[in-house]
Amino acid sequence: MTEKSDKLDVAVVLVNDGYASTAVGPIEVFSAAGTMWNEMCGDDPEPRFRVTTASIDGAPVRSAYGLNIAPDCALPDLGPVDLVMVSASGPVPDDWMARHAAIPPWLAERYRTGTRIAGVCSGVAFLAEAGLLAGRTATTHSGVAEGFRQRYPDVDWQTDLLITEDAGLYCSGGVNAASDLSLHLVERLCGRDVAIGCSKALLLDTPRPSQSGYALLPLARPHGDDKIREAEHHLTAHFTREVPVEELAEVAGMSRRNLMRRFKQATGHMPGVYQQMLRVSAARKMLEDGAPSIEQVGLSVGYEDVAFFRRVFKRHCGATPSAYRDRFRPGRA
Known part of the structure; x- marks a missing residue:
């Protein structure tokens, strides 16, 4: 080059x-x-x-x-x-x-x-x-x-x-x-x-x-809904645990139904899918760093069921965690 x-x-x-x-x-x-x-x-x-x-x-x-x-x-x-x-x-x-x-x-x-x-x-x-x-x-x-x-x-x-x-x-x-x-x-x-x-x-x-210290990969389209942005930040800070919709609604100061509607309108995703994307983003970085254990990566981002983690990861990335790691691990030509 x-x-x-x-x-x-x-x-x-x-x-x-x-x-x-x-x-x-x-x-x-x-x-x-x-x-x-x-x-x-x-x-x-x-x-x-x-x-x-x-x-x-x-x-x-x-x-x-x-x-x-x-x-x-x-x-x-x-x-x-x-x-x-x-x-x-x-x-x-x-x-x-x-x-x-x-x-x-x-x-x-x-x-x-x-x-x-x-x-x-x-x-x-x-x-x-x-x-x-x-x-x-x-x-x-x-x-x-x-x-x-x-x-x-x-x-x-x-x-x-x-x-x-x-x-x-x-x-x-x-x-x-x-x-x-x-x-x-x-x-x-x-x-x-x-x-x-x-x-x-x-x-x-x-x-x-x-x-x-790095922001996770941008997940949502830009929007001007400050209340939903607060909910996004809350999800980002706590993505490794289950965050009930009721908790997000309380953070945003609105009803559960209103939160669901506005979250989808602002971000293009439902809260549960958004959290999956946060977890997959974090998992991708670990796998790119060569993490040896797929199970440990899943646990680190909030999935105790490794089989479910593999399915979620493949749904969002088009490849299994092990295949993704083999493709992007450090040192690969």
Whole structure:
């Protein structure tokens, strides 16, 4: 995969008064994907990304602690890319959003043309300012969360999560989460084997499964029913045990019948099926990590009957748990 057409294009947007590691870290992760670990193992490098840096006007930016970084180009001169990642700026949007006013509309236009957009730490504010996160789940640094909630009340802020993914929009928490988000994107775009090799080469933690800080795979279509969103969050937090519909109705503050109707209308699924999908998502990650015991995986996600677990898993994934594990386990070519 050394031909130009085989690589994905990533643009890292540099901002003034930001945190240099939230730009440099992703640059190194994407540049190392398919190359560094291969070389360490004596194999030919197979670079998976071309990385370009850009600032608003193409001029060097100065980080919060005095590091000057020269970009490759200005935003208007940047060609088509597959992914844009915005690095983190300061903690208070009021202080720097006006100086970076060109970024939000540029992000909105890129997203409209199909580009994936990612924000790191406080850089998530640029996505919110562009209107991209309205009605969607997002995270950011817990230290700026309250201010972001007030400034962007239409965003579903879930700051207990390290990473969120919603309709091609990716957000991460604190400064160090830049590497986590980058590895997550390497996995999403190039597969788990490439991400694991990248993490080994850079001595970073391997991409963590959903239960350890990542949002579970998006299960429902976007919707604006805040009460049902509360019920979804409750199911996500307690998916390993049986959650009665009456319990969800109490959480959402409505009758059982109304909960069932609105849940199906908002998410496209009944609560029981939604919980099955949550469990299967968690089970998939365990199997991708090479979990040796199908029975243990079933127990871990809430199924005591392994035969029933196998049937549910096959219904949602089209393959048995063992077949799925054999196909996607680490190290498989």
